[in-house]
Amino acid sequence: MTKEITITVDGRKVKAAEGLYLLDVLKRNNIYVPSLCHHDQVHPYGVCRICIVEMELNGRRKVMSSCNLKIADGQVFHTTSEKLTKERKILMELMLARSSGAKEVIELAQRLGVEETRFPKEDDGCIMCGLCVKACEQVVGVSAIGFESRGPNRKVSAPFDVEAERCIGCGSCVFICPTNFIKMEDKNHVRKIPLWHVELKMKQCKSCGPDIAPEKQLEYIRNKVKLPENFFDTCLNCRP
Amino acid sequence: MDLSVYASRCVETPEKFSQGHRGCVGCGEVLALRQVFKAVGRDTIVINATGCMEIIASTFPTTTWEIPWIHTLFENTAAVASGIETAYKVMKRKGIYPKDLSVKFLALGGDGATADIGLQALSGAMERGHNFLYVCFDNEAYMNTGVQRSGATPYGASTTTSPAGKTIGQVTWKKNMPAIAIAHNIPYVATANPAYPFDLMEKVKKGQAVEGPAYIHIYSPCPTGWRCPPDLSIRYGRYATESCVFPLFEYENGKYTLNKDIEKPIPVSTYLKGQGRFRHLAEQDVAYIQNHVNNDWAALKKRCQE
Incomplete structure (x- = not known):
């Protein structure tokens, strides 16, 4: 206690x-x-x-x-x-x-009673709370994204602002973002997160067809908990 | 959008519906309720109708509710909610409550309290336009008192008051509660399913944010009453949506949106099979149900495309 x-x-x-x-x-x-x-x-x-x-x-x-x-x-x-x-x-x-x-x-x-700002307005959308970076590091454990530059130029981005190599497309950053600045799209069996320049191929269920999750993410989970190789071949419904 | 493993860890952890309640093993309704509470703030007053959620969570002298909670009868949940909402408005006007505080009102009821007994009060509250969110947990019968049929029991289900034998079980189709809510022309109506937690939380947030009444119909698998294994309640929830028995859609200011478009619906028999309440159904009965489900699904899709 x-x-x-x-x-x-x-x-x-x-x-x-x-x-x-x-x-x-x-x-x-x-x-x-x-x-x-x-x-x-x-x-x-x-x-x-x-x-x-x-x-x-x-x-x-x-x-x-x-x-x-x-x-x-x-x-x-x-x-x-x-x-x-x-x-x-x-x-x-x-x-x-x-x-x-x-x-x-x-x-x-x-x-809080603020209607107008006296400073020049910009429309960035990101409030620099850093939740996406923290979640990627502490919740997911891949640290695929981080901060770039300093002072007024600081922003969240993938390393060197090119494709985030370690991103597994789990969507934690999208979910945790308080202002919906980070967008994610699933289309034609590809998951896209434009901000991190990421395009991940989705894995399909072998027996019924629909997308399960990005291949990279399933591989990451499989290695982490040491599941058999064919564990993610089928979707939740088809798994016994 | 499937966010599966990691994003779900980013949901807030403090529970407003804490542990130690007496829900059955595998209760889909408790799960749905917890998901609802993940999406609402602490400045919420819960108005709870009699039903499973009230019985299991408030056995004297203990309580599971960690936010303001009032228990009402079956028939007057929405009436009490509208009363509290009006009283709050008046107290705010008189300066008893601070002006910048925004308290939300969340009315909870089972399918019996919503579709049968409390329908009149709910209809009145929606018509008067009170600013509250009504959440119906639909487990398709009066489970708390021992599985009696309700207006929301689906065709063919065997319950203690509609036993299979001389008849097929329940001889009428399920009452379409979301359509009744939509007919009141309220700003927000949605259906949700605890098998799709992010969708559910998003809808509760939307429902609380709108000005005026909002209604969310949540499908709550009940292993006890449906006579299915308790570890499969979420799977049956998923089957219900994927077989188009319970499609997920929302109705926002006159516009329908389909949240989960099923390209290739699984056969209804997958959903019916394994549930004890449907085990007496013959092949032609299943085909009859499939036909009905197909028609409903086609009609909903048409509405969503408009």
Whole structure:
């Protein structure tokens, strides 16, 4: 059993297990803190900075991101204050300037009271949350994609922006992307993910015909769990 | 789109319908419910009709529900949902609730509570245009009380109140609940199946996002009532869709979309075979059902192409 500790959030006592991240505890207790780059399945990255809270430290208040902050007994947090609102609004304006077309960003901006941005608008769609890169590394374990360049030129891409060699076409990046920036298409027995320049041949069921999954993915799974060679020759329905 | 192994690990892990409930082994309905809860946020009020999900999950003094939950009778689920939704609106107007909070309302009911007993209240709520999502878990009979026939029981199924023998079992066709919902001209209607989890979650998200009533009909394999092996409930779910007995489609603002186009439907006999409730069917009965399914499928395809 982990030790149970008590923290104070907005004057309310909250009990939680030691070693949890603050944002998870807040979510469980229905205390709303906006977040964009957070996901249960990958390690916290703390890049969107929207989830900032104030922590009381030696009589001062310090602004910190809550997604990668491990809680300890007796800490005192504030999730709403004038300073936080102001900082979140500026962050949201910057994010709106980068991805003015992304539905999720616009929705969150409206919820935080930002209607218009004062910076020049671009429509990128990617908010640089890095979830696709993290999922590829930590959930799938192939690290087929990564970040490219630095500063304002930073973007997610396959290595050298050519075909991602190690991509197995599992679609985790497509599913985890919060703004639907990464697209995937299955057509004519080929799976395409244009952003990573990937085209993978699909394997068909030998007895009934339809596509099962990309050949490369099945090979990867087969090697990983040491299945017999002909295991993926047939689809789920035809397998005994 | 088949996302199989890895993408499914990226679904959020905290359960809102936690472990320790008393569902049967291989229950497709619990699985569907968990998938529904993966797609909804924590700011959701669940209005739950009497039925399997209420009985197995709320035995006093324990509870499985980790989000606000209210139990209602069979007949008034939608009525209670519309009441709560209206009360919430009023409290927001009066300033009791913060203005920026958006609470969603999720009404759950079985096929009996939806298609038979609660149809009147559901029809009323849809007609009045309350902003809520109604999810029907269709396991094709009153399973909780011991497999009695309901309006959603398919033709030929043997239940305790429509036993096979002198008649074929259930002598009428399944009530077309999605069509009834569509007839109310509501913004969103869909059918889903726990054998296709990503499709299901996507539909629940869409249904919650629309303004106004939304209806999702979820096919829930029930090994106990269907008398099939519990480890095959998902397989039967898949068979149902692939044999076009239960096609997956959605109806959005007057437009039909087919989510899972079956190029070569598998024969209905594959689906019927192995289920104890259909074991008495003779070859000509199966052919009769196949003919009916083919006609329905052709009609749906035509509607989707319009």
